[in-house]
Amino acid sequence: MKLTRFPLTTVAASLTLLFAAGSVSASQFYVQCPEDPDVANPGVEGDLDSDGIIDNDYACIHVVGTDGYNMMADGRRLYTFGFENVTPTAPAQGDTPRELTGVPPDDFMKEMQLGGDQPAPTVVQREGQRWFITLSNFPFTPRPDLFDAHTIHYHGFPNANNFYDGVPEMSLSPNPLASLAYFYNLVDPGTYFYHCHVEATEHMQMGMFANLWVEPRQNQGACATGFGPVDCSGGFDAATPPGSYVFNDGDGSTAYDGEIPLMMITYDGIFHDASENVQPLDFLGMKDDYLMFNGRGYPDTVNPDTQLPNGDTEFAARTNQGNPRAADVANDGQSSAAQKLPSIIDIAAGETFLIRLSNLSTTDILTLQSPAVxxxxxxxxxxELMDEGASPNGLDSGLKRHFKTHSATLGGGRTWDILLDTAGVPAGTYFLYVSNLEFLSNNEQDIGGGMTEIRIN
Ligand SMILES: [Cu+2]
Known part of the structure; x- marks a missing residue:
């Protein structure tokens, strides 16, 4: 974004124009979501994801890149950018333009404005699937002077070329009221995330990121006679029966019983306020004062509600958060609050729990500490952590380099797959927190920040 300051009258005039134009032209977005060819011609492609079902291998999601508000744990609300899930419940087929599910065209502006989620819609896919994500750009309501593009950057994905990489210097970026359908062939299981790559320092500071992971084929079990569950008539390998694994590990060593994504993000409240108030953005002086797990600071992290209540009527009225939006209700049963994801770790004694940890901070290297578990x-x-020379599918796993620790340090853009082994740990509640002590607060409130609870039952 290039900062442009307008007199207020100009801002108001452009707002009016934008809304007048938008209500007519944006009532439909084009969603690209091809049908699995096996629906029409069974067997033409076969079972790409090896789950035993041949016609479920094409997956689609439709998100809007827009803005919104987040509530900090100390009661301060911050203006944000974000993505909102607007996937039709009945996916569009072919290139037929579809309206958003349950959203009358006349309500389109109300549904979209200030709808950005924090984090953005979580995406879970299976190795072998074909994945389409359509990104539509819905302009910023309080900032009609801005005309920023957005993109989807699938961080860590081995793109064959730059076209769908989302780095704006090298690929397409949909402008306001435009859409772009991205396509990915999911060949590598593991923990990723996606974020907007336009003016990345600004748009990521403002909140445009989401959890994303790809489940391995081994979840369907690996055959006793070789890798792959396509024909396991000879039985499953005893070490890798159907279940939940982080990778195609070949030996069951990444099996787990429960999982959560844990995305560590940080906000600079002054930067967010400056963005909302049309003030110069101090990139050089960026100093984050809020750390959140999955968009919430402690104790909101352990609020089991999938929707964070805020009890701020002015906030609710201003952001439309008191009124369920049809698109949100259709997609996740929630109304339009932005921070939907708790990060409580609930686990039975003796079980293994997977944390898909990522750091999306634009300013800080962070350390996650688990002193007890x-x-x-x-x-x-x-x-998977292993010696060089091991085969990519894990069949010849070579020497594993898994390691045990009580802390994990990662810079922005990194992910760790962490298994919590509860064997021998007494039942009880334990803390999981960042040991960057300035982030164990919510700005001026000296409790909270980057902390959640491990509850062993
Ligand atoms: Cu963006």
Whole structure:
């Protein structure tokens, strides 16, 4: 974004124009979501994701890139950018333009404005699937002077070329009221995330990122006679029956019983306020004062509600958060509050729990600490930790380099796959927190910040 200051009258005039134009031209977005060819011609492509079902291998999601508001744990609200899930419940087929599910065209502006979620819609896919994500750009309501593009950058994805990489210097970026359908062939399981790459320092500071991971084929079980569950008539390998694994590990060493994504993000309140108030953005002076897990600071992290209540009527009225939006209700049963994801770790004694940890901070290297429950780190950057020379599918797993620790340090853009082994840990509640002590607060409130609870039952 290039900062442009307008007199207020100009801002008001452009707002009126924008809304007048938008209500007519933006009532439909084009969603690209091809049908699995096996629906029409069974067997033409076969079972790409090896789950035993041949016609479920094409997955689609439709998100809007827009703005919104987040509530900090100390009661301060911050203006944000974000993505909102507007996937039709009945996916569009072919190139037929579809309206958003349940959203009458006349309500389109109300549905979209200030709808950005924090984090953006979580995406879970299976290795082998074909994945389409359509990104539509809905302009910023309080900032009609801005005309920023947005993109989807699938961080860590081995793109064959730059076209769908989302780096604006090298690929397409949909402008306001435009849409772009991205396509990915999911070949590598692991923990990723996606974020907007336009003016990345600004748009990521403002909140445009989401959890994303790809489940391995081994979840369907690996055959006793070789890798792959396509024909396991000879039985499953005893070490890798159908279940939940982080990777195609070949030996069951990344099996887990429960999982959550844990995205560590930080906000600079002064920067967010300056963005809302049309003031110069101090990139050089960026100093984040809020740390959140999945968009919430402690104690909101352990609020089990999938929707964060805020009890601020002015906030609710201003952001339309008191009124459920049809698109939100259709997609996740929630109304339009932005911070939907708790990060409580609930686990039975003796079980293994997976944390898909990522750091999306634009300013800080962060350390996650688990003093009581040992961490076993099995992967980073969507790769299992093992010696060079091991086969990519894990069949010849070579020497594993999993390691045990009580803390994990990662800079922005990194991911760790962490297994919490609860064997021998007494039942109880334990803390999981960042040991960057300035982030164990919510700005001026000296409790909270980057902390959640591990509850062993
Ligand atoms: Cu953006």
């Amino acid at each position: 040992p961490m076993r780190i099995v992967g980073t950057g969507a790769r």
